[in-house]
Structure formats: C-alpha cells, structure tokens
Amino acid sequence: MKDKMMNGAEALMCSLIEENVNTIFGYPGGQIIIVFDALYMYKDSFQYILTRHEQGATHAAEGYARVSGETGVVIVTSGPGATNIITGVADAMLDSTPLVVITGQVGSTQLGSDAFQETDVVGITQPITKWSYQVRKASEMPWAVARAFYIARQGRPGPVVLDITKDAQSEMMEFSYKKCHFIRSYQPYPTLQPESVASAAKLINNAERPFALIGQGVLLGHAEEELKAFLIKADIPAGSTLLGLSAMPSDFPLNKGLLGMHGNIGPNIKTAECDVLIAIGMRFDDRVTGDLNKYAKQAKVIHFDIDPSEIDKNVKTTIAVLADVKQSLPAVTALLELNIHTEWIRSFDECEKEELQRVILPEIKPEAGSITMGEVVHKVSEAIGHDAVLVTDVGQNQWMAARYFKFKHSRSVITSGGLGTMGFGLPASIGAALGAPERRICLFCGDGGIQMTIQELGTIMEYKIPVKIIVLNNNYLGMVRQWQELFFRERYSSTPMMNPDFSKIADAYGIASRKIVKREDLDQAIEEMLKNNDSYLLEVEVEENGMVYPMIPAGKSVEQIILGD
Amino acid sequence: MEKTLYTVTVFTENIVGLLNQITIIFTRRHINIESLTVSQSSLPGIHKFTITAETDEDMIRKVVRQIEKRIDVLKAYYLTDDEVIYQEVALYKIPSDSLLDNPEIENLVRKYNARILEVNRSYAVIELTGHTEDTQELFNELSKFRVLQFVRSGRIAITKSTVERLSDFLAEMETRNIPSPCKK
Numbered sequence: 001m002k003d004k005m006m007n008g009a010e011a012l013m014c015s016l017i018e019e020n021v022n023t024i025f026g027y028p029g030g031q032i033i034i035v036f037d038a039l040y041m042y043k044d045s046f047q048y049i050l051t052r053h054e055q056g057a058t059h060a061a062e063g064y065a066r067v068s069g070e071t072g073v074v075i076v077t078s079g080p081g082a083t084n085i086i087t088g089v090a091d092a093m094l095d096s097t098p099l100v101v102i103t104g105q106v107g108s109t110q111l112g113s114d115a116f117q118e119t120d121v122v123g124i125t126q127p128i129t130k131w132s133y134q135v136r137k138a139s140e141m142p143w144a145v146a147r148a149f150y151i152a153r154q155g156r157p158g159p160v161v162l163d164i165t166k167d168a169q170s171e172m173m174e175f176s177y178k179k180c181h182f183i184r185s186y187q188p189y190p191t192l193q194p195e196s197v198a199s200a201a202k203l204i205n206n207a208e209r210p211f212a213l214i215g216q217g218v219l220l221g222h223a224e225e226e227l228k229a230f231l232i233k234a235d236i237p238a239g240s241t242l243l244g245l246s247a248m249p250s251d252f253p254l255n256k257g258l259l260g261m262h263g264n265i266g267p268n269i270k271t272a273e274c275d276v277l278i279a280i281g282m283r284f285d286d287r288v289t290g291d292l293n294k295y296a297k298q299a300k301v302i303h304f305d306i307d308p309s310e311i312d313k314n315v316k317t318t319i320a321v322l323a324d325v326k327q328s329l330p331a332v333t334a335l336l337e338l339n340i341h342t343e344w345i346r347s348f349d350e351c352e353k354e355e356l357q358r359v360i361l362p363e364i365k366p367e368a369g370s371i372t373m374g375e376v377v378h379k380v381s382e383a384i385g386h387d388a389v390l391v392t393d394v395g396q397n398q399w400m401a402a403r404y405f406k407f408k409h410s411r412s413v414i415t416s417g418g419l420g421t422m423g424f425g426l427p428a429s430i431g432a433a434l435g436a437p438e439r440r441i442c443l444f445c446g447d448g449g450i451q452m453t454i455q456e457l458g459t460i461m462e463y464k465i466p467v468k469i470i471v472l473n474n475n476y477l478g479m480v481r482q483w484q485e486l487f488f489r490e491r492y493s494s495t496p497m498m499n500p501d502f503s504k505i506a507d508a509y510g511i512a513s514r515k516i517v518k519r520e521d522l523d524q525a526i527e528e529m530l531k532n533n534d535s536y537l538l539e540v541e542v543e544e545n546g547m548v549y550p551m552i553p554a555g556k557s558v559e560q561i562i563l564g565d
Numbered sequence: 566m567e568k569t570l571y572t573v574t575v576f577t578e579n580i581v582g583l584l585n586q587i588t589i590i591f592t593r594r595h596i597n598i599e600s601l602t603v604s605q606s607s608l609p610g611i612h613k614f615t616i617t618a619e620t621d622e623d624m625i626r627k628v629v630r631q632i633e634k635r636i637d638v639l640k641a642y643y644l645t646d647d648e649v650i651y652q653e654v655a656l657y658k659i660p661s662d663s664l665l666d667n668p669e670i671e672n673l674v675r676k677y678n679a680r681i682l683e684v685n686r687s688y689a690v691i692e693l694t695g696h697t698e699d700t701q702e703l704f705n706e707l708s709k710f711r712v713l714q715f716v717r718s719g720r721i722a723i724t725k726s727t728v729e730r731l732s733d734f735l736a737e738m739e740t741r742n743i744p745s746p747c748k749k
C-alpha cells in the first residue's frame with residue numbers, strides 16, 4: 001500500500017494491517033465514529049469483537065496478548081470510553097502486557113474547551129503506559145502507529161495509548177507505511193555485559209544451595225527451553241511467581257512450586273535458606289517477598305532482567321545480568337559447570353510432605369463438609385488432563401487456581417497479578433479463547449468478581465466463545481473475608497454478598513449452565529461441562545469460610561507463615 | 566539514609582508532555598522538586614532538564630532510572646554539588662527612593678557584584694547570579710530597606726567532567742540503528 005490518498009481513519013486501518021493485527025476489541029462512540037466507519041470498510045481484514053464495556057475490551061485484549069504473545073488492540077471513543085480503559089491499561093502496565101489502545105478525541109480546535117466527551121487522555125494515561133501520544137494530524141498516523149507497536153512489544157512489553165483527534169481521523173493524507181525498528185532514545189534490549197555473565201556463572205558454580213525464582217520474563221522472552229537447560233545443567237531447584245507459572249511444566253522435577261504470600265512452603269522457606277538466589281525475569285513484588293528487611297538476607301542475589309529500573313528497586317543484588325533472558329540465560333549456562341545438589345533439592349521434600357498433609361490434602365480431598373475451592377480446581381485440572389489455559393479472576397479463586405491447577409504447556413496462566421483487578425477474568429477469558437483457538441480455556445472466578453464484568457457474557461454469546469466458566473460461589477468476597485477473619489476479629493464488614501441465580505443469567509444469554517451443591521454431583525458436572533463444545537457456566541457452591549493457606553501475612557516474613565490447621 | 570541536594574539532569578527529545586512525565590515520577594514518591602529549568606541543549610533537537618531535589622542516594626538512583634525508562638528520555642544523571650558547576654539568577658525590585666536615599670545599597674551592589682538592570686522614577690531592578698546562599702544573602706540585606714519583588718530562577722548546571730556523556734550515548738545508539746531482530 002503506497003501513496004494512496006485516504007483519510008486518517010483509513011490510514012489507521014491500513015497501519016494496523018501493516019502491523020499484522022487480526023483481532024480488535026472495542027466499543028464505538030461519537031469521537032471515534034470515523035474510525036469505526038473505516039473499520040466497516042475493512043471488516044474482512046479484522047476479527048472485530050464488540051465487548052459490552054470498554055474495560056472488558058482492555059482485559060480481553062490482555063488475555064489475547066498474554067496467551068498469544070501478540071499485541072492486543074483496543075479501539076474506544078473519547079471521554080467515558082477512554083476513562084473506562086484505565087483499569088485495563090494500568091493492569092497491562094503492571095503485568096507487562098503489550099497493548100495498543102486507540103482512543104477517540106474531540107477535534108483539535110476544541111481541545112481544552114471542555115467539549116462534549118473531552119478528557120485529558122494523554123495526561124491521565126502517562127503514568128500508566130509505556131507511551132501515550134496524541135495524534136492531531138492524519139499525516140502522523142502511520143508514524144504513531146508504527147512507533148506504538150514497536151514500543152508496546154519490544155523490550156519489557158507494556159501498554160501504549162494513541163489518542164486520535166476527530167480531525168486527524170477525517171483529514172486526507174497520502175498513505176505510506178514504514179515499520180519502526182529503532183528509537184534513538186529507547187534501548188529495549190540492554191547489551192549483555194560479558195563481565196556480569198562471567199561473575200553470575202562463577203557465583204552459581206560455587207553455590208551450595210542455589211535457588212531460582214522464575215518470573216513472567218521467561219515467558220515474555222520465549223526462553224522456556226533456555227531456562228530448562230540452565231536449571232538442569234547446574235541442578236538448581238526453582239520456584240515460580242504467579243505470573244511465571246507455566247514457564248516450567250508442573251511436573252518438571254526442578255519445579256518446586258509457587259512463591260509468595262499463598263505459595264508453597266518449600267520455595268518460600270528455601271528462599272530464606274539458599275546461599276545464591278537467582279531471580280529470572282521477576283521484580284520482587286511485595287506479594288513475593290513479604291518483609292524486605294528479612295527477605296533472603298543470607299543469600300547473594302543474581303538478578304536477570306531486561307529492565308534496568310528493576311535492578312536494586314526492591315532487593316539489592318550482588319550481580320545484575322541485564323538483557324533479554326533469551327540471550328542472557330544461554331550465555332550464563334555456557335559457563336556453568338555440570339553440578340549436582342541432590343541433598344539440597346531433597347530438602348524440599350520435607351516441606352512438600354508437610355504441606356501435602358497439613359494443607360493440600362484437606363483442601364483438595366476433603367472427606368466431609370461443604371465442597372472446597374481447591375477440590376473443584378483440582379478436579380477440573382485432572383479432568384482436562386492438566387492441558388488447558390487457566391484464566392482467573394482475583395482473590396481466593398485466583399490463588400486456589402494458581403495452587404491446584406497444573407500445566408503442561410507454556411503461556412497457560414492468565415491472571416491479574418500486579419494490579420489485582422477483580423472483574424479481569426471473564427473478559428480476559430474471551431481474549432484468551434480468541435488468541436489460542438486451538439486450546440481449551442478454563443476460567444475460575446468468584447461470585448464477586450464475575451459480577452464486576454458479567455455483561456461480557458453478552459460478548460461470549462454473540463461470538464460463541466467456548467470458555468468454561470467456573471464460579472466458586474461462597475456468597476462472600478472471600479479474600480477480604482479471610483483477612484477479616486484472621487486480622488480484623490471476624491468483623492465481616494461489607495463482605496457477605498447476596499447473589500443472583502447465576503444459572504438464570506447464563507440462561508438469558510443462551511449459555512449452558514449448572515449449579516452444584518453436593519459433592520457427589522461434582523465429577524459428573526465437570527464431565528458434562530468439558531463435553532460441551534460451547535461456553536458453559538458451572539456454579540459450585542463452596543464452603544463459605546474457606547481459606548487460602550499457606551499464608552504469609554502482608555509485610556511479614558516466611559517465619560510467620562500460617563498453615564491454618 | 567542522609568538527605569542530600571541532588572542535581573538531576575535529563576536529556577530528552579523535544580516532545581510535548583515530557584515535563585509532566587518527569588515530574589510525576591518525583592510526585593509519586595513524595596519528593597519535592599526544589600527547582601526546575603528546561604532549555605535546549607548543545608545538541609540540536611535535544612532538550613535538557615535541570616532539576617534539584619533533596620532526598621537520599623538510593624531514592625534518587627531509583628528516580629533517575631524511572632525517568633530514563635520513559636521512551637522519549639535519552640539519558641538522565643544525578644549529581645552532587647561537588648560534581649557540577651551551577652548557577653542561579655535572582656532579580657530584586659526595590660523602590661527608586663530607597664536606592665537614592667541609601668548609599669548602602671550601592672555598596673551592596675558593588676560588594677555582591679550585582680548589576681542594576683533598570684532604574685526609573687518608581688523602581689530599580691537589581692540582578693545577581695550566584696548560588697542560592699548568595700542571592701538569599703543579598704535579599705536579606707536589601708530587605709532591610711524594602712524589596713518590592715524578588716524572584717530566583719531554577720538552577721542551571723554543567724558537569725565538571727570534560728566529556729559530554731550524552732554524545733557517547735547518542736553515538737552508541739546510532740550504531741544500533743540497524744533493523745533489530747524483531748520477534749514478531
């Protein structure tokens with residue numbers, strides 16, 4: 001497509017085609033109507049998904065991006081359309097998810113006049129985006145779009161917002177497109193320093209009790225195989241952050257489980273016992289570290305990351321290896337000596353045994369009483385052969401799913417980690433289904449979270465999105481209830497919740513559903529859900545006072561771990 | 566940790582909205598910007614911010630890294646007073662009467678190496694360049710007679726090292742301007 005006259009809106013469509021975009025999530029409105037008119041013209045070029053709320057569009061785009069590794073694209077209008085994307089954009093920023101979000105804006109002559117549906121979108125989004133830019137001239141469109149995609153995807157990914165004035169959409173221009181490969185002020189991939197590679201390798205070679213922390217950086221860098229080779233060569237046990245889950249298969253022998261507040265006992269305790277702590281593409285979130293003054297004080301810390309601002313941000317490092325892990329891990333692996341840490345690795349067994357007896361078995365195989373959340377997750381994961389993409393909402397459902405769902409393949413977990421956005425799950429599962437049509441999508445959510453974006457059942461209905469929605473209903477905002485029980489003298493302020501009949505709602509949207517109250521019906525209901533090739537909502541009434549254990553209370557250290565038995 | 570006054574210099578592309586992007590990084594961490602000056606740098610098309618703020622080294626390092634993380638920021642540095650040569654400008658407006666009636670004022674102008682920029686029937690404007698302490702001292706002296714208006718600029722600073730570190734950075738970046746191995 002070269003030197004063809006067109007308006008800015010059509011130039012936007014042509015630019016998106018140049019960037020190989022094939023799926024767009026969005027919602028129309030007054031100040032973006034010209035772009036939607038162009039979209040009508042190019043409807044055969046894109047799969048366009050009309051969500052029921054702009055927030056849903058952003059979470060769907062996040063789900064799409066996370067499962068596929070592509071950049072999620074959203075188009076919404078100005079004013080309320082633009083303010084409704086804020087949660088999704090902030091979520092994508094904290095979880096390093098590549099998004100290009102296009103917002104309409106009033107005409108450039110009206111800017112600053114408090115015109116109808118005008119908001120300062122660039123001003124609002126600057127702190128929560130990698131880049132936010134207002135396009136005021138059609139001629140800028142190809143440049144801005146090319147730059148947006150380059151920035152969103154390269155280096156540490158993140159969201160970009162392009163705010164396009166109405167006149168920039170209507171103005172005529174001569175279209176020609178040049179992809180962006182370079183921005184002189186932006187270095188997405190730091191140059192790997194041989195000295196840091198050598199010192200990291202030396203430290204690991206001399207370690208007696210090395211322990212690795214695996215973050216989403218491994219998935220973002222497509223470095224799953226490089227990670228395996230690294231861990232195997234030096235025989236290093238590893239724990240995973242919430243977003244790093246599925247970078248290693250669940251049954252990989254060196255995978256010692258989940259880190260952090262509700263993680264497994266082993267990886268948390270061993271963080272406080274290792275002599276060399278190797279953080280790979282993770283950012284030492286407080287939900288992973290707890291009290292920083294007591295965190296891994298005995299260990300030398302090696303930090304592999306692509307983002308220089310993460311180094312020493314929360315935990316002081318001994319050696320920083322700055323680069324894409326796809327490049328840095330093999331470089332260090334090449335200098336590693338074959339090593340064996342049998343005794344150290346075996347020391348995890350005791351923790352695993354203790355956790356199995358005291359926490360896991362009572363949760364996933366309770367003998368009496370109400371159905372538990374972990375039990376449902378465990379059964380679904382088993383029934384699906386541990387082979388689905390797990391999408392979660394936020395809260396107890398999220399941690400139960402993270403703890404008891406198992407994975408065979410990479411990019412199998414889509415959850416809101418950094419921002420902890422309730423309402424993320426349902427729309428994210430739509431995006432996941434569209435981004436990985438060949439895979440099965442299992443969403444776990446609570447009765448609270450699903451109601452925050454429940455209108456997206458309409459999107460599921462309209463586009464026949466085959467997601468399995470499992471509502472773990474305890475008639476409480478469970479995670480807050482858990483904190484109130486443990487730390488606020490059981491004063492359940494604003495956490496009990498009166499819920500609608502979810503089956504009736506599903507029914508109204510033409511989505512098959514079933515509600516399970518008794519344990520003996522659970523297996524059969526899961527089987528029925530999985531046999532169904534369309535979307536399905538399975539509501540399970542779970543115990544009201546279910547708790548996610550283990551728990552390291554916020555701001556505390558691993559010594560204060562609560563097992564709840 | 567001990568608080569120190571740091572001079573942060575930031576080189577950026579000339580793009581609308583960068584000031585906001587940079588200042589919110591300070592605001593979010595509750596760091597007060599003491600002074601801020603923006604101007605063209607010696608390199609065409611590149612702007613230079615000079616910001617002073619009082620905080621500890623750990624924090625200023627994090628702040629500078631966050632500033633550098635902004636896409637249109639080329640490079641940011643933090644420096645202590647002994648690493649830079651810096652200057653500020655102050656203007657003082659005093660009533661003409663007090664200038665005429667008090668010969669001490671002329672002595673002060675001479676003593677501080679200040680300049681009289683303008684004198685008219687109603688007021689005189691004095692200018693002094695120097696460090697904050699100098700301009701403050703003159704203000705205190707002049708206040709004994711009456712100061713109608715007083716204003717002080719933000720700090721401008723240049724490093725004591727002989728190389729312009731940004732030039733090296735730019736040269737290095739330009740060598741990278743070859744199609745990168747885009748993953749997708």
